[in-house]
Amino acid sequence: MKLQLSYYLNRDATFLARDLLGKLLYTNANGVVTAGVIVETEAYSGIWDKASHAYGSRRTTRTETLYAQGGISYVYLCYGIHHLFNIVSSIEGEPHAILIRAIEPMLGQGIMEHRRNMPATEARISSGPGCASRALGIDLSYNGKDLTGEEIWLEDHGIHYADSEVAAVPRVGVAYAKEDALLPWRFLVKGNKFVSKPNKA
DNA sequence: AAACGGATTGGCT
DNA sequence: GCCAATCCGTTTC
Numbered sequence: 755m756k757l758q759l760s761y762y763l764n765r766d767a768t769f770l771a772r773d774l775l776g777k778l779l780y781t782n783a784n785g786v787v788t789a790g791v792i793v794e795t796e797a798y799s800g801i802w803d804k805a806s807h808a809y810g811s812r813r814t815t816r817t818e819t820l821y822a823q824g825g826i827s828y829v830y831l832c833y834g835i836h837h838l839f840n841i842v843s844s845i846e847g848e849p850h851a852i853l854i855r856a857i858e859p860m861l862g863q864g865i866m867e868h869r870r871n872m873p874a875t876e877a878r879i880s881s882g883p884g885c886a887s888r889a890l891g892i893d894l895s896y897n898g899k900d901l902t903g904e905e906i907w908l909e910d911h912g913i914h915y916a917d918s919e920v921a922a923v924p925r926v927g928v929a930y931a932k933e934d935a936l937l938p939w940r941f942l943v944k945g946n947k948f949v950s951k952p953n954k955a
Numbered sequence: 956a957a958a959c960g961g962a963t964t965g966g967c968t
Numbered sequence: 969g970c971c972a973a974t975c976c977g978t979t980t981c
Binding site: 836853 | 965
């Protein structure tokens with residue numbers, strides 16, 4: 755049920771990004787548990803990926819997390835306000851990460867409503883990487899957390915999407931990555947209302 | 956100690 | 969649906 759360390763050691767970031775669709779992401783913030791089904795992801799793969807923070811083997815205090823062995827979280831602040839949550843994968847020294855861009859709320863909707871200050875009937879409550887993180891209560895304090903621990907983890911509840919239900923399209927907001935911006939490394943569940951806005955395929 | 960810039964969001968037309 | 973505000977951790981001087 756709970757995904758174990760071995761799952762995160764897979765060295766194919768795009769495989770994981772696709773495989774993570776349908777998995778449940780849980781957080782436990784001081785006993786307050788919330789969870790949602792992952793319905794949109796993006797793969798960031800290693801030092802050759804111009805869209806990755808680890809492009810060109812860039813190592814700073816912040817990106818150091820990406821180089822660790824898979825199975826931990828990488829949370830960083832975007833635009834000064836949004837906490838973007840990534841799953842670090844692959845072996846130590848190979849900086850792969852999967853950005854979680856949207857979830858479908860499954861547990862603790864009332865808590866999410868409070869965190870987002872909007873009714874759970876609104877799709878945007880957890881649509882988009884910043885919103886999904888906020889709904890789950892993820893902030894910078896979650897950076898570097900063990901994903902097999904008790905604060906944040908993933909579970910497999912047997913939800914599986916057929917290839918015909920999944921779209922692989924270019925990533926969002928990475929125009930600066932030049933030719934790598936065209937790679938179809940964004941995966942989403944077609945027709946799911948929580949998938950974030952940029953829907954063009 | 957200061958400047959930078961962004962894996963976005965949501966408010967406005 | 970489009971456009972532009974925005975903020976602080978990170979990086980660099």
